[in-house]
Each structure stands twice: as structure tokens, then as C-alpha cells.
Amino acid sequence: MSEPLALVRRQVREFLTGFKGVEGEVCVAVSGGADSLALAEATAYAAKRFGLRTRALVVDHGLQDGSDAVAKKAAETAVNLGIDTAEVLTVDVTGPGGPEAAARKSRYAALREAGGELVLLGHTLDDQAETVLLGLGRGSGPRSVSGMRPLDPPWGRPLLTVPRTATVEACAALGVEPWTDPHNADPRFTRVRLRTEVMPLLEDVLAGGVAAALARTAAQLREDTEALDTLAADLFTRAAVDGCLDVTVLASAPPALRRRVMRRWLLDSGVPELTDAHLRGVDALVGRWRGQGGVWLPGHLEVRRAHGRLKLSEPVPTT
Structure with missing residues (x-):
């Protein structure tokens, strides 16, 4: 077994071991990309140990020609990787904030409605680093800079410490060819420019390790934020009248x-x-x-x- 595949499987297994709230079934959001397919295979592999059924949720945003075929193929691939069942969720992308924000809002709404107690998402260490940079650039404060939580029910993110390269290599080891979303190369989207321009420049200027450092910063800030939130909850109880x-x-x-x-x-x-x-x-x-x-x-x-x-x-x- 390749080391990247073993890493992805280990992270998912440890995540499910530490999460005691799910019974019967765990859902996985699958786009057809490397991150979600590697996550789906690792979830199917780990679920057998825990006696859990698995279900893939594939969101078809309808924003590109042939998106229905892409969604169908992603669902089929998830099942071939060991997921018990898969379903395609068709959404209508509308609303303020531009196409990125509207697609994200509709996607999460569909996943929340269709999913159960736990829906696993394929966000990686690189996604976490990009989230931290976005928060810093927008001056959004510590809550935003603290990034995504590994567990924020119903969302679970087992791969936040796994680099994106590992999911690509895991798929290669499985003999799976992931789908490449054309939007992930479109410079009109802020995250694309962060991924393709800003992060490589930072890695070059700071001699590497930037994504991991940003993820560590997020984890540290998240601990501080959660401590302050606990104190604020007590203050709220005393102040609310x-x-x-x-x-x-x-x-x-x-x-x-x-x-x-x-x-x-x-x-x-x-x-x-x-x-x-x-x-x-x-x-x-x-x-x-x-x-x-x-x-x-x-x-x-x-x-x-x-x-x-x-x-x-x-x-x-x-x-």
C-alpha cells in the first residue's frame, strides 16, 4: 500500500474512532475530485471496522454543460470504491455574493438536508491554509482566521492535516482518475488565484512549509477562540435579561x-x-x-x- 493512501485511511479511521455520535450510517460529500474520492474510499474502508453503512452525496450545481454526467460518474466511482450507496443532489444556484458564494450556499444546504448526523467533507491542509489567508486578507478576525473545524456537526473534516498532493497520489494508487473541475483553474475565482499564484509565491519566499504553518496557526487560534467563547457563554447568561x-x-x-x-x-x-x-x-x-x-x-x-x-x-x- 502506498504511504499517501495509508495516510488518508489512517486519518479517516482516527477521526471516526474519536467521533462517538454517529450510528448506522455516515455520509460523504463527493465531487469526483481527488480529495473527495480519496476520502470516500478511506471512509468505506474504515466503516467496515465500525459496522457503519456509507452513502455518497454528489451535488450537481448545473453550472457547466455535462454536469449531470460528471455527477453520475462521481456517484458510480464512489460505489466502485466501496461506498454502499450514492445519490445525486441537483441544486439551483442563485443568490447574492457571486457564483462562488451562491454555489457554496446551495451545496451546503443540499448536503445538510440529505445527510444524517455526520457528513464528511474532503477539505485538506491546503484548503485550510487558503481559508486562513482569505480571513487575514479580509480582516475577518480570529474566528475566521482560525479556519475550519475538524468537527462542526454535521460536518466532519478528517483530512485537514493531509496535503492535497497525498489525495492525488492516493487516487493514483487506487487506479482512479479524478475529475478536474475547470472552475479550479479559472482565475476569476479568488481561491483559484490564492492556490495558483499566492501560495506558490509564499512557499518560494518563505522557503516552504507555509501551508502547514498556516494550518497550525488556525489550530492555535481555534483553541483560543473556543476558550473565549466558553467564558463569553457564562457572561451572556449573567447579562441577558x-x-x-x-x-x-x-x-x-x-x-x-x-x-x-x-x-x-x-x-x-x-x-x-x-x-x-x-x-x-x-x-x-x-x-x-x-x-x-x-x-x-x-x-x-x-x-x-x-x-x-x-x-x-x-x-x-x-x-
Whole structure:
């Protein structure tokens, strides 16, 4: 057995060993590319040990001519690699944010609806590094820079420490020819330029190991973020009163914890598309209070400070 194939199988086996929540069946998202096919074979191989059935979920976005044939071939290949059953999910790609964002949103919605307790995704170490760079470039904060979680139910990502080259070599060892998505070579897409231009340049300038270093940074930040989230959950419990937030409770907390509490409060209240600027504006009603007016948020909502509490207004009707 080749070392790359053994590595992929080992990572999937260890992931399923550590995940106790799945019973009966595990689903795998399969595109037909090297990452997902290597993952599918490794999942089928490991599932026998755990007495699990396996099901491949293939999403047909319908964005390219012949996409239905590609999806059908991916499903057939997954079954040939040992997956018990496979099904093709046809989606309608619409919505804001450009084709990348719309396709991603529709894909995840379809996988969530069709999948069970656990859906494995073929994201690799290289995908993690690209995610970290995107977060850094957009100034999205530690939550984004901490990258993708190995387990974020229902999503499971066993291959986040496996380089993309290993999945390609694993497929070669299996005698499988993966499908190459033309979109993965289209420079109109941000991730493609990161993959083909930025990452090779960084690897050259910094003498290699950049992808692994970015992945380690993500893991470290994720641990810090989860610790802060735990502290913020306790603060939220003490500060939340009748749908409002108690300013006295929040005032003595560090800003990083306050903003986490505010983020949870606002998201739970249905505020869409929060940005760092929104949260810092709301935080100023506590940390830099000078009797100022409220802060307007997306959805025609306003947060105001009154009688020692932060209150969220009802949406203002638009004409």
C-alpha cells in the first residue's frame, strides 16, 4: 500500500474512532475530485471496522454543460470504491455574493438536508491554509482566521492535516482518475488565484512549509477562540435579561468577551450580516458611553442604551 493512501485511511479511521455520535450510517460529500474520492474510499474502508453503512452525496450545481454526467460518474466511482450507496443532489444556484458564494450556499444546504448526523467533507491542509489567508486578507478576525473545524456537526473534516498532493497520489494508487473541475483553474475565482499564484509565491519566499504553518496557526487560534467563547457563554447568561443586555454586567468584562456576547445576542435576535464595525459600534454603548444615540444595524434595526440595558428596536418599515 502506498504511504499517501495509508495516510488518508489512517486519518479517516482516527477521526471516526474519536467521533462517538454517529450510528448506522455516515455520509460523504463527493465531487469526483481527488480529495473527495480519496476520502470516500478511506471512509468505506474504515466503516467496515465500525459496522457503519456509507452513502455518497454528489451535488450537481448545473453550472457547466455535462454536469449531470460528471455527477453520475462521481456517484458510480464512489460505489466502485466501496461506498454502499450514492445519490445525486441537483441544486439551483442563485443568490447574492457571486457564483462562488451562491454555489457554496446551495451545496451546503443540499448536503445538510440529505445527510444524517455526520457528513464528511474532503477539505485538506491546503484548503485550510487558503481559508486562513482569505480571513487575514479580509480582516475577518480570529474566528475566521482560525479556519475550519475538524468537527462542526454535521460536518466532519478528517483530512485537514493531509496535503492535497497525498489525495492525488492516493487516487493514483487506487487506479482512479479524478475529475478536474475547470472552475479550479479559472482565475476569476479568488481561491483559484490564492492556490495558483499566492501560495506558490509564499512557499518560494518563505522557503516552504507555509501551508502547514498556516494550518497550525488556525489550530492555535481555534483553541483560543473556543476558550473565549466558553467564558463569553457564562457572561451572556449573567447579562441577558428579558431580551436585553445588562450594561452593568457587561461593563466590567474585557471588550473581546463583551463583543462575543453582543454577537450572540444580535444573531439570536435575527440581525443579519453582522460586521466587526457593527459590533464595535454596539460595544461603544458600553465601553465608551457618553450619552450617544443608538447604532443602526442591517435589517433596519437599532441598538440603543436605556435604563442600564442594551435594547434592540423593532425593524423600521421601509417605503
